[in-house]
Amino acid sequence: MKGALFIVFHWPPFSGSSGVHRSLRFTKYLPEQGWTPLVLSASPRAFPTRGDDLLGEITPGTVVRRAFALDAARHLAVRGRYLRATALPDRWVSWWLPAVATGLQMIRRHRPAVIYATYPIATAHLIGITLARLSGLPLVADYRDAMVTADMPADPVVRRAYQRIEQRVMAGAGAAIFTTPRSLELYRQRYPALPPGKMHCIRNGYDEGDFSAFPADSARPPGRRLRLLHSGLLRLDERDPRPFLAALGDCLGDGRLRRDEVEVVFRATGDDEGHRRLVAEAGLGDVVRIEPPLPYAAALREMADADVLLVFQDRFCNHLVPAKLYEYIRTGRPVLALTDRLGETAELVEESAAGRVLDLASREEIAAALPGFLADVRRGTAPHATLAQAERYSRRAQTAELAAVFARLAGTMG
DSSP: OEEEEEEOSSOTTBOSOTHHHHHHHHHHHGGGGTEEEEEEEEOGGGOSSBOSTTGGGSOTTOEEEEEOOOOHHHHSOBTTBOOGGGGSSSTTGGGHHHHHHHHHHHHHHHOOSEEEEEETSHHHHHHHHHHHHHHOOOEEEEESSOSSOSSOSOSHHHHHHHHHHHHHHHHHOSEEEESSHHHHHHHHHHOTTSOGGGEEEOOOOBOGGGGTTSOSOOOOOTTOOEEEEEESOOOTTTSOOHHHHHHHHHHHHTTSSOTTTEEEEEESOSOHHHHHHHHHHTTOTTTEEEEOOOOHHHHHHHHHHOSEEEEEEOGGGTTOOOTHHHHHHHHTOOEEEEEOTTSHHHHHHHHTTOEEEEETTOHHHHHHHHHHHHHHHHHTOSOOOOHHHHGGGBHHHHHHHHHHHHHHHHHHHO
16 A cells, blocks of 8 residues: 555644644554555644544554654743743644654655645644655645635734745645635645646545444433534634624514524534623523533534534525534434525535534624424424435545545656
8 A cells, every 4th residue: 555644733642623623533544545644743742732633543553753843832831921032823833843753754664655635724834845745745735724814824924935935846846635615625726836736625524433333313302492503613713603692682682592502512612701701791501501522422412412403604604614514414403504695514414414504703693583483393303414414524525536636646756
């Protein structure tokens, strides 16, 4: 089998990013396609958050090397401040040169045919393009998010650093991969001189093995309130829950909903204290709970046990889809997507028949639709995805797409 060197920052025991699962599942299924993955990650000391729950998911026998790396914000700061040069393009730039040295050792020893590097850690792409130029191997650059958009990065110095890396990578990579059609189109417009066949869309998804232990369907326990769950980060600039909270308060205030029939859980928001203040300000402390992160398997089970799964996505992120939405779709639970109807998130919910789409910013629209939607949920008539509709987003199918990209590049180089 041919080898593929994976350069990934988000790798167990890192926790707190859905991006861990993309690379982890690619490496799980690549051997089925005739590829042996090799992993180059960072020293766990550099991870802002760590957890052991996914260490057991690393395929036995996978070669994993970890290069020296520090987090400038934690390891190089004095009284909370650190030199900008120690954090360009990001806080983990100290990983760059040690990873290049380790990567060259791995290339000499294991003779991989391709290099794969995944963003949103910009240093990973810097490592990838450096190794590709030093070794002559083709680089596959994975963009889980767009590196540069109209609004991000906001810091002009960081923005210029990102632009330089992006331009080097797009010019030097053998292939670039994006997670949504709109992200792909954004880059095709940005780099019109590059061959269209150099860019590919391989979506995020779910791993069927993670759901094998769950019952096909489970009824809500008698007497339990309808449970609406949002699992994952809730940043106010991208996923603002305040219009939803206001609309929920309106429905409770005028009697269209009762406090004893509905509860909302915000799990692992990334700013629990901030969201508790928002809930208190909305007068919903007895209806909305803010809960801490769970291990991955437990988080999936909670999704499968919920009555409604919530998605928040602002119009500024129209080219993106929250990675958890694919897991939501696989559960078969009704999805309430609070987003822009013109965005990728709304399109995915509608094409998979997974639920209902409402305007994230419209308190009035949410308040008008929420009671009827929950009544449909209670009757079992709310829209939800079937297993057949979900299967197109399986990690196994997506890994086959990635292997095809690898094979084309390896064949070209060979």
